[in-house]
Amino acid sequence: MEATRDKQQDERALKQRFERDVPPLLAGLYSSALRMTRNPTDAEDLVQETFLRAYRGFAGFREGTNLKAWLYRILTNTFINTYRKKQREPVTVADGDVEDWYLYDRLAARSAEASAETVVLDAMPDEDVQAALDALPEQFRMAVLLADVEGMSYKEIAEALDIPIGTVMSRLHRGRKSLERTLWEKAKERGLVTD
Amino acid sequence: LSPIDCDRALREVERYLDRELEPAEMEQVASHLEGCPPCMRKADFQRKVHELIARSCGCDELPQSMHVRIQRLWVQLSSEPD
Numbered sequence: 001m002e003a004t005r006d007k008q009q010d011e012r013a014l015k016q017r018f019e020r021d022v023p024p025l026l027a028g029l030y031s032s033a034l035r036m037t038r039n040p041t042d043a044e045d046l047v048q049e050t051f052l053r054a055y056r057g058f059a060g061f062r063e064g065t066n067l068k069a070w071l072y073r074i075l076t077n078t079f080i081n082t083y084r085k086k087q088r089e090p091v092t093v094a095d096g097d098v099e100d101w102y103l104y105d106r107l108a109a110r111s112a113e114a115s116a117e118t119v120v121l122d123a124m125p126d127e128d129v130q131a132a133l134d135a136l137p138e139q140f141r142m143a144v145l146l147a148d149v150e151g152m153s154y155k156e157i158a159e160a161l162d163i164p165i166g167t168v169m170s171r172l173h174r175g176r177k178s179l180e181r182t183l184w185e186k187a188k189e190r191g192l193v194t195d
Numbered sequence: 196l197s198p199i200d201c202d203r204a205l206r207e208v209e210r211y212l213d214r215e216l217e218p219a220e221m222e223q224v225a226s227h228l229e230g231c232p233p234c235m236r237k238a239d240f241q242r243k244v245h246e247l248i249a250r251s252c253g254c255d256e257l258p259q260s261m262h263v264r265i266q267r268l269w270v271q272l273s274s275e276p277d
Contacts, residue, residue, distance in 0.1 A: 019269075026265065031255040044261050051265065055272060100205075104240050117240050121247050129251035147213065148248040154215050173209060180244065 011059075018058050021067055022051070028068075029075055035145050036079045038134050046083060050075045072150045076142075076160045098177035103184055107193070120192050124183065128190070132182035140175030147172050199223050201234055208238050212245060 029050060033043035053074050061070055099105065107117035133141060142161060146152045154172075158165045187193045196219060199207075204227040210216050211224040228235045 015273075023265070026261075027255065027257045028253055030257050030261060031253045034255055035252055040258065044258070044264060047261060048264055048268065051268060101237065103244065104237055108236070108240065118243055121240075121243050124247060124251070126251040126254055129247055133248065133252050144248065145252065148245050149253045151249075154213070169210070172213075176209075176244070176248075179248070183244075 014058055018055060022054065022071070025068055025071055026051070029071060032072065032075060032145060032149060033079070035130070035133055035141065035149065036075075037083055042083060046075065046079055049078050049082065053078060069152075069156075072152070073156075073160065076146065076150075080161070098174070098181050100177070102177055103180035106184055110193075120187055123190075123192050124187065125190075128186040129183065132179045132186060135182050136175050136178060140171050140178060143168060143171035144175040144179060148176075196223060196226075199227050201227070201231060204228065204231070204234050205237065208234075208241060212238065212242050 026047065030043060030047050033046040033050070034040065037043045037046055050071065054071055057074070061067070104117060107120050110116050133144060136144065139161075143157060146157045146160060147154075152160065154165050154168045157168045157172075161168070163171075184193075204224050207216060207220065207224050208228075211221060214221070216224065228238055
């Protein structure tokens, strides 16, 4: 009887903790879901599914591990296992190599002052950066999203996407460079820079 | 620990910014950057690009429809027996 009551108390404490700690992280999860699915309805489905899986699996959450990282792992796995099956994209070969310092070379060349290139970055609206990420083919988009937005290590990304670490590095590099190229185009469209 | 040149530092800078180099290599790149303003400027810029992506792509607000869904889920889940 004692054991049963303890167990019930544990479960109640667990629920309370979930109720307190998970809601503040939902907006961030939704953002990432939107970048993954590129579609608000699918993003909501994905967050809902993640929320449910997290709730059901919360007993397996280890105290001391990072809750945010734990939730993002569920989000990423759910996306990969559920949504990606729907429409598997062929592995695309990026169209040619982008120079290593693509954006820097174009922005910094304008002025000797170090602030010149960062002024343009600061003026870049969120929607342009989001559109630039959305424009990447999935395998590059996922690598950049997991590294830069979700803050995962190469090893964590390799595990999440089930690819070797070397592949993570090359996708990340090419994804970032290709994104820079789109940012440059957007900056021109906005009139932030002139060609 | 041997010093590295600009080419090598710039080749490693992405992994440096991602904190994915071995500690000794991290230190090599850091030392180079400290003593080389042009490389430091490039590294700073690259870091700002990564930060821009993080900031812009993780800032969407939860839409009202999502709030409603979550509320509904809470009600369902809290009516489940403990």
